[in-house]
Amino acid sequence: MRIPVRWLVQQLELTEEHRVLTPEAIADAFVKVGLEVEDVHPLGPVTGPLVIARVAEIEELTEFKKPIRYCTVEIGEPEEDGEPAETTQVVCGATNFVEGDLVVVALPGAVLPGDFTIAARKTYGRVSNGMICSARELGLGDEHAGILVLPSDDDVAPGDDAIDLLGLTDSVIELAVTPDRGYCLSMRGLARELACALDLGYVDPAAIEVPAAEGKAAAVTVEADTGCTRFAMRRVTGVDPTAPTPWHIRRTLMLAGIRSISLAVDVTNFVMLELGQPMHAYDTSRLRGGITVRRARAGEKLLTLDGTERALVADDVVVADESGPIGLGGVMGGDHTEVRPETTDILLEAAIWDPANTARTVRRQKLPSEASRRYERVVDPALPPAALERAARLLRQYGEARILPGRTDEGSPTAPAPVVMAMDLPDRVAGVRYARGVTAGRLQQIGCRVEVGAAEDGTPEVTAYPPSWRADLAQPADLVEEVLRLQGYDTIPSELPKAPAGRGLTGAQRRRRAVSRTLAEHGYVEVLPFPFVSPTVWDAFGLPADDVRRTTLSVLNPLESDRHALATTLLPGLLDAVTRNVSRGARDIALFHIGQVVLPRAQSVPMPDPGADQRPTDEELALLREAVPAQPVHVAVVLAGTHRRAGWWGPGEQANWADAVQAARAVAEAAGVELTVEADTLAPWHPGRCARLSVGGFPVGHAGELHPKVVEALGLPKRTCAMELDLDLLPLVERKPIPAVSPYPPVLLDVALVVDNDVPAADLTSTLRTGGGDLLEDLRLFDVFTGEQVGDGKRSLAYSLRFRAPDRTLTVEEATAARDTAVAAATERHGAALRG
Known part of the structure; x- marks a missing residue:
């Protein structure tokens, strides 16, 4: 909302203390009462001689390709002794004025906005002693199609100072009005807020005497279920179609960003800015029969004022006569009945429309307007009669109109409850x-x-x-x-509440932070992907038709129409992030996300509505919890490209399934649990490079390389890997680790075992760990070898074992005995043999 300061202050009963209100002080006052001021736009600055001039003579210069005029303008009144008025000559390319019009001339020495200095200069073979100005050149608006022509006024004479007349020392305050304060989309509402902020008296421009209706201005029928709670009309006739719009109205419209069209249309727009009531003017001679407010019918179309023919649907509310729709309720009028230059008989309309229905129509028809902007934010239902009376009186004052006695007023306002x-x-x-x-x-x-x-x-x-x-x-x-x-x-004093003793993060919160910190330390970057998915993503994932992950919940008002389902896994959002990063030139990617997924229950439970007047009962709370779907917290990572980059230290290393598994191990270590890794098959992972992650024998997630078809379908880099596990399935472990440094040295031993290719390395590792007993402090697989030396169908797994005793220096003999015990267990369980 843009509003001139001069107009705003006129509605206040100023005291001596506030006799001079600067635009900055007004902006601060608006901020004080909770309004958002976007900017303060001072007009101008304009300095030097800027005068009102009357066009005395126009010479058309026809030797040029574009219209050029050599104008003689009077910049003063004739002297009393009969001396003619002072004149000067100006070259101008605009054609929207005639001899006798009043224009604004910047004489040599004037400086216009943009630090544009005016000087006498020769152009087009003539000497131009100044410039005839447009509204845009004066900083009054964006209109630049022609120069500014002022209406003839007895109070305005050639030679008058135009700076004061045009109000070029004024400022415009621009505010962002929130949806709950629709009444501030008017001078009436903003002036009231300013009066409250400054504790000043206020003159309500809507407090005018509205005479009783003497009959109806037009026959109007408002059908039910249209959302139109009030529809009022007033008729004026004998309007002078040549009457110009007064300068103060044109100026207000220009500064508010509204184009001046004609007196009748300008008056309705001015009243909308003044009171906040959108209005529409009909050419009475073009109406056919009575007016009906109804829903649109199948196949109906409407040519709106913007010149676009629009196909209507049943949800659109229209104003119609016997010929069909003549206006789109709450949005825009129709072209057929608009006021034209020759119109003398006008029917004024002021109505109240349903905000929600107006908003739907605007979005469906892609037709925002100044009227709909106000109707979407609720318009004062008591305004229509006052707005009609104000507009009719302005047309009578400036257009010599005659106000007919009848007034139509269908519906009545409902007073808000005390x-x-x-x-x-x-x-x-x-x-x-x-x-x-x-x-x-x-x-x-x-x-x-x-x-x-x-x-x-x-x-x-x-x-x-x-x-x-x-x-x-x-x-x-x-x-x-x-x-x-x-x-x-x-x-209002700012005081931080005191935290009660003994409270802090829950165990789940501490675990989540520990996992997040651990993954970040391992080189992963946390992202917050889009939480909604398209049902087509499951086909790209290759999920079977009966996969439980396909069962999702849809939101009624999705941010994106094709992504309306709540995700049952974190992978779609993370893989979208990978694709986006690759499209922007990234090649080596390691991302993670910790968040909730939504898992619908097998049988849906209706959501109860306990009301807000009191606390829900225990039974109602139990029903609410049962109706809400499960929302466990998952953690997921994705890797693509090089996990260990190349450099002077050597070649890089492509990210593979083992890195995804290692990320799961890091998560388990941060959570204080022991993770078991076993081979598995589950979409969207590669069937031969997928690991099932278990804790205590219960599956908690999967990790590995994605299936090549999934990679191709989603446009991912080759060999993309991923891991996802359910954090809520991990047992909460109270971890208060105290670092322990052993004073005794370790014994380091290596062992290489030959086993069948189908023996999982994880199983062999687990057996060695168990067989090594309490003296085995650490176990690490550092080499896998296949070849003729170990035989067909065999492979060699080499381990590094670290033994240490907590209370003494361990001897080599004790460590060797523990190693032999571990090897014996591997031989017994897996048929392992020491590699020679």
């Missing part, structure tokens, strides 16, 4: 003891009618009757917010 609040509730919420009368006074400032009384227990309370434009005041908390924001949020 709200009862304890008098000291704002004090208790803010932690501040306000002065007596502050609560009632602030509520009256925003337009509430206030009654002060006492509750049954004798405590003071206030009953507030919200005004028609504040339907959002529905509960005591809303009244508290109004009192606090008008008193100033800066007056």
Whole structure:
């Protein structure tokens, strides 16, 4: 919302203290009461001679390819002794003015916005002593199609200073109005907020006397279920179609970013800016029969004012006559009945439309407008009669119109329900003891009618009757917010609550942080991928039709229409992140994410609605928990490209399934549990390079290389690997590790065992670990070898074993005995043989 400061201040009853209000002070006042000021735009600056001039003579220079005019302009009035008016000559390329028009001329020495200095110069074979200015060149708007032509006025004469007349010392304040404050999309609402912020008196421009209706202005029928709660009309006739729009109205529209069209249209737009009530003007001669507000019918079309023919659907609400739709309710009027240059008989409309239906129509038709912007944020339902009267009187004042006595007014406003609040509730919420009368006074400032009384227990309370434009005041908390924001949020003390002793992070929270820190230390980067998936992703993953991961929950209002399902696994979002990074030039990628997945229950349970008037009962809470789907916390990683980069130290190493498994081991170590790794087959992993991750014999996840078809379908780098496990399935371990440094040296021994190719390395490792007993401190596989030396169908696995005794120096003999015991267990269980 853009509003000129001069216009805004005119509605305030200024005191001596506030006689001069700077734009910066007004912006600060708006911020104080919770409005967002985007910018303050000073007009100009314009310095030097800028005068009003009358075009006395126009010479068309026809020898050039484009229109060029050599204009003689009067920059002063004729002298009383009969001397002619002072004139000067200016070259101009605009053609939207004629002899006798009043224009604005920047004379040599003037400096226009953009530090553009005007000087006398020769151009097109003539000397131009200045420049005839457009609105854009003066900083009044974006219109640059022609120069600025002022309406003839007895108070304006050639030679007058144009800087003051045009208000070029004014400023425009631009505000971002939130959806809950639709009344601020008007000068009326903003002036009221400014008056509250500065504790000044306020003149309501809508408080005009509206005469009683003497019959109807037009026959109107409002059908049910249209969302139109009020539809009012007023008729004026005898409008002078040549009457210009007064300068103060044109200026206001230009500064607000609205193009001036004609007196009738400009008046409706001006009233919308002034009061906040969108209006529409119909050419009465083009209407056929009575007017009906109804839903659109199948196959109907409407040519809107923007020149686009629109196909209507049943959800669109239209204003129609006997010929069909003539306007799209709450959005835009139709081209057929618009006011034209020759129109003299006008039917004015002011209506109240349903915000939700208006918003749907705007998005469906892709047709935002100044009217719909206000209707989407709720318009004061009491405004239509006052807005019609204001517009009709302006047309009578400036267009010599005659106001016909009838007024149509279908529907009536519903007054907001009164709200009862304890008098000291704002004090208790803010932690501040306000002065007596502050609560009632602030509520009256925003337009509430206030009654002060006492509750049954004798405590003071206030009953507030919200005004028609504040339907959002529905509960005591809303009244508290109004009192606090008008008193100033800066007056509320900031005090940090004291944390009670003995509380801190839960075990699950500590584990999650430990896992996140561990993965980051291992070189993974945390990302927050999109939590919704498309059902087609499961086909790309190669999941069977009966896979439980295909069973998802859909959201009713998805951010993206093709991604409406809540993810049952973290992999789709992470793999999307991989694809996005690759498309931006990344080659070596290691990402992780810790987050919730949503697992629907086998049988859906209806969601109860316990209400908000009291705490739900234990039975209701149990039903709520049962209706909510399971949402366990998972951790997942993805790797692509080189996991260990090449450098002066040697060649790099391609990320493989073992790195994904190692990430799972790091997670298990951070969680304080022991992870078992076994071969498995599960989409979307490669059937020969997939590991099942288990804790205590219970599966908790999988890791490995993705299937080549999945990699191709998703456009991933070759050999992309991934790991995902369910953190909530891991037992919570209370870990308070104390570093222990042994004073005794270890004994390091190596052993190479030959086993069949089908013996999993993990099984052999587990057997050696068990057989080594308490003296075996660490065990690491460091080499795998196949070849003629070990025989067909065989492979050699070489391990490094570290033995240490906690209470003495371990002898080589003891360590060798422990190693032999471990080898014997491997021989017995897996048929292993020492490699010669």
